[in-house]
Amino acid sequence: MILPFFKYQGTGNDFVMIDDRNETFPADDQALIERLCNRRFGIGADGLILLRNDPDYDFRMIYFNADGAEGSMCGNGGRCIVRFAHDLGVFDRATRFIAVDGEHEATVTEADVSLRMSDIAGVGKQGTHVFLNTGSPHAILFTDDIESTDVVADGRAIRYSESFSPGGTNVNFVQQTDKSALYVRTYERGVEDETYSCGTGVTAAALAAYQHLGVAEPVAIRTIGGNLQVSFKPQIDGTFTDVYLIGPAQRVFAGTIVI
Numbered sequence: 001m002i003l004p005f006f007k008y009q010g011t012g013n014d015f016v017m018i019d020d021r022n023e024t025f026p027a028d029d030q031a032l033i034e035r036l037c038n039r040r041f042g043i044g045a046d047g048l049i050l051l052r053n054d055p056d057y058d059f060r061m062i063y064f065n066a067d068g069a070e071g072s073m074c075g076n077g078g079r080c081i082v083r084f085a086h087d088l089g090v091f092d093r094a095t096r097f098i099a100v101d102g103e104h105e106a107t108v109t110e111a112d113v114s115l116r117m118s119d120i121a122g123v124g125k126q127g128t129h130v131f132l133n134t135g136s137p138h139a140i141l142f143t144d145d146i147e148s149t150d151v152v153a154d155g156r157a158i159r160y161s162e163s164f165s166p167g168g169t170n171v172n173f174v175q176q177t178d179k180s181a182l183y184v185r186t187y188e189r190g191v192e193d194e195t196y197s198c199g200t201g202v203t204a205a206a207l208a209a210y211q212h213l214g215v216a217e218p219v220a221i222r223t224i225g226g227n228l229q230v231s232f233k234p235q236i237d238g239t240f241t242d243v244y245l246i247g248p249a250q251r252v253f254a255g256t257i258v259i
């Protein structure tokens with residue numbers, strides 16, 4: 001089977017993107033997806049995303065982590081699939097699509113994709129860690145020295161710790177750099193490594209930093225792969241609505257998979 005694919009990146013979080021509106025991609029073949037995402041033996045990516053039709057929305061997003069298993073919501077992947085759908089001519093400026101955590105709205109400009117995230121139930125705790133779910137589970141650790149943090153070793157220890165068993169969690173290390181600015185580094189579950197950026201992770205970091213450090217909204221966030229912005233409306237009951245993840249997302253190449 002010969003299958004066209006595209007590759008997109010959003011602040012260095014990179015994805016194999018497949019137009020699967022005819023539903024021919026073997027989505028249950030975990031070994032194949034893992035191989036395609038492998039940086040030595042495949043295309044190389046943090047995840048693989050299928051764009052499918054949906055009767056009620058412009059499209060459906062199906063996201064797989066680099067380990068080949070279907071993941072929870074991916075914020076950067078969401079921004080990338082919006083850019084992909086726009087490139088395919090699925091919509092012009094604004095779109096509504098469905099993902100694993102429900103409905104999302106998004107708009108595109110030449111420079112950026114603005115993605116509305118799910119409303120957030122609040123910033124809580126799990127074990128000793130600040131924890132929240134922004135479509136994916138995220139532990140948050142505040143630090144004053146992010147540059148020298150061992151994100152892979154420390155992140156992996158928390159990801160596999162008893163507190164987050166059996167599902168595990170993504171782990172974000174967060175340093176406040178200004179009144180409304182953060183630097184965030186993330187260990188990603190399913191990639192099992194530090195990635196250059198994590199969209200649901202920086203969203204979680206912004207909300208947790210608002211709550212715990214009094215960071216001002218909107219929050220500017222630096223990641224290894226580039227800059228993002230998170231805006232939101234905090235509610236009196238501790239929940240957050242109108243949560244937007246904003247930043248660049250672009251196609252980096254196209255190719256053909258031979259299965």
Ligand SMILES: N[C@@H](CCC[C@H](N)C(=O)O)C(=O)O
Binds near residue numbers: 170188191198200201
């Ligand atoms: N890179 C993603 C996060 C993807 C979800 C995660 N790896 C998981 O399944 O836990 C993002 O940009 O949000």
